[in-house]
Amino acid sequence: MREISVYNKRSLRWIACILMVTTIAMGCNVYSFTGASISPDVKTVSVQYFQNRAPLVQPSLSQQFSEKLKEKFLSQTSLTVTNSTGDLDFSGYISDYNTQPIAIQSSQTAAQNRLTITVFVKFTNRIDPKQDFETNFSQFADYDSRRTLTEVETELIKIINEKLVDDIFNKSVVNW
Numbered sequence: 001m002r003e004i005s006v007y008n009k010r011s012l013r014w015i016a017c018i019l020m021v022t023t024i025a026m027g028c029n030v031y032s033f034t035g036a037s038i039s040p041d042v043k044t045v046s047v048q049y050f051q052n053r054a055p056l057v058q059p060s061l062s063q064q065f066s067e068k069l070k071e072k073f074l075s076q077t078s079l080t081v082t083n084s085t086g087d088l089d090f091s092g093y094i095s096d097y098n099t100q101p102i103a104i105q106s107s108q109t110a111a112q113n114r115l116t117i118t119v120f121v122k123f124t125n126r127i128d129p130k131q132d133f134e135t136n137f138s139q140f141a142d143y144d145s146r147r148t149l150t151e152v153e154t155e156l157i158k159i160i161n162e163k164l165v166d167d168i169f170n171k172s173v174v175n176w
Contacts, residue, residue, distance in 0.1 A: 037173065037174065038077060038079070038173050039127055039128060041087070041127045042079065042087040042088060042125075042127050043079065043080060043087055044079060044080050044081070044082045044086035044087045044088070045070075045073045045077070045079045045080070045081055045082070045086045045087065045088040045089075045090075046081070046082050046083065046084065046085050046086035046088070046089045046090070047066055047069045047070045047073075047081070047090045048066075048089070048090065048091035048092075049062060049063075049066050050062050050065050050066050050069075050091075050092055050093055050094055050119065051093045051094070052093070052094040052097070053093045053094060053095055054094050054095060054096050054097035054098075054118075055096070055097075055098075056097050056098060057097070058097055058153070058157070061094060061097065061117070061157060062094060064157060064158075064161060065094065065119065065161050065164070065165075068161045068162070068165050069090060069165050069168065069169075072165045072166075072169050073088075073169070076169065077173070085126075086126075087125070087126050087127050088123070088124070088125055088126070088172065088173070089123070089124040089126070090121060090122070090123055090168070090172075091121075091122045091124075092119060092120045092121040092122050093119070093120055094117065094118070094119050094120075095118045095119065095120045095136065096116065096117065096118035096138070097115075097116075097117050097118075098115075098116055099113050099114065099115045099116075099149050100113065100114055100116075101113055101114075101145065102114045102142060111144075111145055112142050112143065112144060112145055113142065113143055113144075113145050113149070114140050114141070114142050114143075115140060115141055115142075115143065115149065115152075115153070115156045115157075115160065116138060116139070116140040116160075117138070117139060117140070117157075117160045117161075117164065118136055118137070118138040119136065119137050119138075119164055119168075120134070120135075120136050121133075121134070121135060121136075121137060121168055122134045123168075123171070123172050125172075131172070133171065133172075135171075137164050137167050137168055137171075139160045139163040139164045139167070140160065141156040141159045141160050143156060
């Protein structure tokens with residue numbers, strides 16, 4: 001049998017040490033591979049229903065957005081989602097939902113349109129109030145003007161909600 005060289009033994013020790021530190025850090029909620037940096041004291045998150053106050057109301061948008069934000073925390077953290085007020089609490093409303101032409105062709109018609117959704121978010125961190133914020137998040141998706149908004153709306157809302165939720169998640173718990 002071949003003997004393990006000193007170099008290989010050092011490498012194995014180094015790898016074992018890295019794995020142990022990573023496991024401990026993740027187990028204590030200090031760091032996760034999603035980039036979330038959440039205090040071990042934070043156990044729960046709550047997402048209040050985001051009412052649609054936009055001048056143009058899409059009926060299912062409030063429910064879809066609120067659920068998407070909850071799903072993000074369930075899938076990317078070890079926090080428990082609660083219906084009461086959590087250690088981390090999100091509230092707010094959809095403030096704008098609009099579509100407008102963005103690429104005008106030589107014939108003065110739009111080649112593309114843009115759907116934009118803006119959400120006002122109030123974030124409260126009951127463990128570390130210095131991280132609280134109130135701000136607007138806005139995202140958009142473009143679509144071919146030969147299609148109606150009704151034809152593409154469902155898919156565009158999914159895309160935009162994903163972007164909005166990522167932005168909110170990053171601002172609230174990713175402290176890079």
